[in-house]
Amino acid sequence: MEMQWPLILFTLFMAWSAGVFGASAVLSLAGTGRRVQMPALITSVVLLIVGGVAVFFHLEHWDRIFNGFGNPTSGITQELVAIVVMAVVMVLYFVYLRKPEGTVPKWLAVCALVISVVLVIVMSHSYNMAARPAWDSPLLWLAYLGNAALLGPLTVILLGKCCKSEEETESDEISTAKVLGVSSIAGAAANAVFSLIWGVAVMASAASFTEVGLYWDPTHPNQPIANPVEAANILTGEASLLFWIGVIAVGCVVPLVCALVGRRKNASTAALATIGLVCAIVGAVCLRMVFYSAGASVFMFF
Structure with a gap:
């Protein structure tokens, strides 16, 4: 399947926004990171808006999008509901941060963390289609x-390094760095494990296809028959370099190493976080490119 760049950017920025908002919620639950809460909230809102705008470039007829909202079972409706709920939680978050004490209650932090996870799952679920076996797996949610x-x-x-305040004590800074350091290591490890498991699942999806031999497609009379098994073979096939180098090596291994090294005393956390973030973005984009390259359809059986 050809690359759908608006949807690649949409899913990337949605996951990124949810990740930032979720990390902010973790800091609130840990009772630290008060200084970075507002910059993180603003960043999450901006990423959410950018992702929302990107998805419209996938639509050839923007006016028809409202027809889909009438169906509560459609993926686009469910995504909209999740985004609206997340926006409401963000507004509440902003209200509490603007109060003199500037703290977020635990119940709101839990809500922020939950809706961040729900948004990513709902967004991922929209791409689970029985007609595309490589996509039809909840392991995509985990990836x-x-x-x-x-x-x-x-x-x-990075936001914490760019928004330093003289009011923050050394103990607060250490506490915030500790929580974010552990979170980054856990996130990097989860990203590596889930990406690898998802890749194996895509490879296994080739068993869903049946050999049909040759056929003539009247809509593409000059093109050879597609090979869905080869498309799903992302571990050793044409997309293997993109998966092993782009997704695993650059997008998983490098950020994990940066997170582990960053936990060392006197390590240049800002530099390592920058390298890790850039590589994580590259890996996330590559994962979505592999996702589309493996998305062969079984339309000829219907």
Whole structure:
């Protein structure tokens, strides 16, 4: 299947926004990171808006999108509901941060963390289609959640370095760095494991196809028959370099190494977080490119 760049950007920025908001919620639950809460919230809102705008470039007829909203079972309706709920939670988050005490209650932090996870799952679920076996797996949810769990903490680490305040004590800074450091390691590990498991699942989806031999497609009379088994072979096939180098090596291994090294005392956390974040973004984009390259359809059986 050809690359759908508006949807690649949409899913990337949605996961990124959810990751930043979720990392901010984790800091609130830990009772630290008050200084970076507002910058993280603003960043999450901006990423959410950018992702929302990107998806419209996938639509040839923008006016017809409202027809889909009438069906509560459609993926686009469910995504809209999740985005609206997340926006409401963000508004509440902003209200509490603007109060003199500037703290977020635990119940709201839990709501923020839950809706961040729900948004990524709902967004991923929209791509589960029986007609495309490589897509029809809940493991895709985990792969995108891994992206969010990695992108979020790394982004907040950088925001913390860029938004230093004289009012923050050394103990607060150490506490915030500790929570974000552990979060980044956990996110990097989850991203690596989930990406690898998802890749194996895509490879296994080749068993869903049946050999049909040759056929003539009247809509593409000059093109050879597609090979869905080869398309799903992302571990050793044409997309293998993109998967092993782009997704695993660059997008998983490098951020994990940066997160582990960043936990060392006197390590240049800002530099490592920047390298890790850039590589995480590259890996997330590559994962989505592999996702589309493996999305062969079984339309000839219907």
